[in-house]
Amino acid sequence: MKIHALFFGMSKDLAGQSKASVELEEGKTVKEFRELLQQKYPSFSTMDTYAVAVNETYADEEFVLSDKDTVAIIPPVSGG
Amino acid sequence: MKIHALFFGMSKDLAGQSKASVELEEGKTVKEFRELLQQKYPSFSTMDTYAVAVNETYADEEFVLSDKDTVAIIPPVSGG
Amino acid sequence: MENRIFIKLTEDRLSLGECYQFVQDNSCGGLALFVGTVRNNTENKEVKALEFSSYEPMAVKEMNLIAEKALELFGIEKIAIHHAIGNLEVSEVPVIISVSSAHRDAAFKACQYAIDTLKETVPIWKKEFFEDGEVWVNAHP
Amino acid sequence: MENRIFIKLTEDRLSLGECYQFVQDNSCGGLALFVGTVRNNTENKEVKALEFSSYEPMAVKEMNLIAEKALELFGIEKIAIHHAIGNLEVSEVPVIISVSSAHRDAAFKACQYAIDTLKETVPIWKKEFFEDGEVWVNAHP
Structure with a gap:
């Protein structure tokens, strides 16, 4: 299945792009998606941590992704 | 000695004036001044309570008054 | 300390911008x-107008x-x-307090402290005018 | 609930008056x-400029x-x-929160809750620009 990945803040700099289309096997979770990203973008390991939002809502590690989901990489926020 | 009394808020309405000159014996306290006021203005008993300021500073019952002190009658405040 | 306060x-209208700028x-x-x-009702009675008086120097x-x-x-x-x-109408502003701080928690606490204490200690009195009379707020005759 | 929020x-300048009026x-x-x-220094380094970016719909x-x-x-x-x-300079305003309430205690609490939570959850990122470089605030690379 196809995942639309969006990169923000520091992750955008590290990925060198603001979005990417990522192929992922059916039934995979956010945790597994993170592992795949780590392979595609080794420099992501320089980020302490980041959250993930699926279709504009925060999702935890066990969340199971679906085809055409939009997955955003959310480094620690610093608004306000 | 002579005390300058100032009346504010409800006490001004009850006294029917905003200030008065009050004769008081030397060495008297705020407490005794209150008692004297109560005699001069019996309607003051309709006030639940009031504070007293001597020369623009809150004073307690034991405070000893001096000649020419300005004593203000401070009904419950309601600013803000 | 003076230039921080x-x-x-005043009998003039208060300015949010002035408090903010300071x-x-x-x-x-x-x-x-x-x-x-100024709220438009106190215990379900409609307030028509208000008058604030004070013992000014104190x-x-x-x-x-x-x-x-x-x-x-x-x-x-x-802090401002x-x-x-003087006379205020409903929706007019009797008080503004503004506080700046390196840390927002201190700003909130100080602002709340200031309004809470003002309402307890500052010799200002509010008289509310209703259709059928007037009353000194906080006084219980 | 909609007309209470x-x-x-925006990329425009924020207005205190607009938040107040609402x-x-x-x-x-x-x-x-x-x-x-916007503070002019972070850990003793002078901030020249800032850029706020966001994941806008979220x-x-x-x-x-x-x-x-x-x-x-x-x-x-x-509540507003x-x-x-976008780009902000020192002393410009990245955020305004205003809250009205019958009781001031609730207004203070809600205002503080809103700014505290915004800083934790809203996907907005601040990049600070110094004389000698730039840094994503909150990120610890």
Whole structure:
């Protein structure tokens, strides 16, 4: 299945792009998606941590992704 | 000695004036001044309570008054 | 300490911008403001108008005491406390307090401390006018 | 609930008056505001400029969630949460939150809740520019 990945803040700099289309096997979770990203973008390991939002809502590690989901990489926020 | 009394808020309405000159014996306290006021203005008993300021500073019952002190009658405040 | 405090007791209309400008400081990350407004009802009776009177020199003194105490207790940068006296209509503003601080938590605490204390200690009295009479607020005759 | 919430995420300059006007309500006695400003230094390094970027649709969604939760938790009347994005200079205003309530204690609590939660959950990122480089705030590479 196809995942639309969006990169923000520091992750955008590290990925060198603001979005990417990522192929992922059916039934995979956010945790597994993170592992795949780590392979595609080794420099992501320089980020302490980041959250993930699926279709504009925060999702935890066990969340199971679906085809055409939009997955955003959310480094620690610093608004306000 | 002579005390300058100032009346504010409800006490001004009850006294029917905003200030008065009050004769008081030397060495008297705020407490005794209150008692004297109560005699001069019996309607003051309709006030639940009031504070007293001597020369623009809150004073307690034991405070000893001096000649020419300005004593203000401070009904419950309601600013803000 | 003087240039960190701005006290005003006035018959003029209060200005949110003026209170904001005074405390705004490039070393501060946060600014808390409180604006009191005249409510249109007290215990279900419609308020037509209000009159604030004060023991002016003492009120200014007490407002300064609150400001000094707030600087000391909360380590804030600047504070403005403005209060209107005279006649006010519903939706007009009797009081504005603004506080700036490096840390927003201190700004909120100091702002709340200032309005809470003002309502307890500053010799200002509010008289409410209703269709059928008038009453001194807080007095219980 | 919609007309009690005013969310804005904009490249324009924020307006304190606009936030104030929105929440002002004749049934309310108190109004608490928080104004964030850009500080001129972070850990003793002078900040030259800042850039705020956001995941816009989600940021607006999260700001709405905060506002709804604040109405529910604190029983307040109205709330405005405005955030600026794009380039800001020192002393400019990235965020304004205003809250009106019958009781001031609830207004202060809701205002503080909103700014605290915004700083934790709303997908907005600040990049600080110094003489000798730039850094994503909160990121620890």
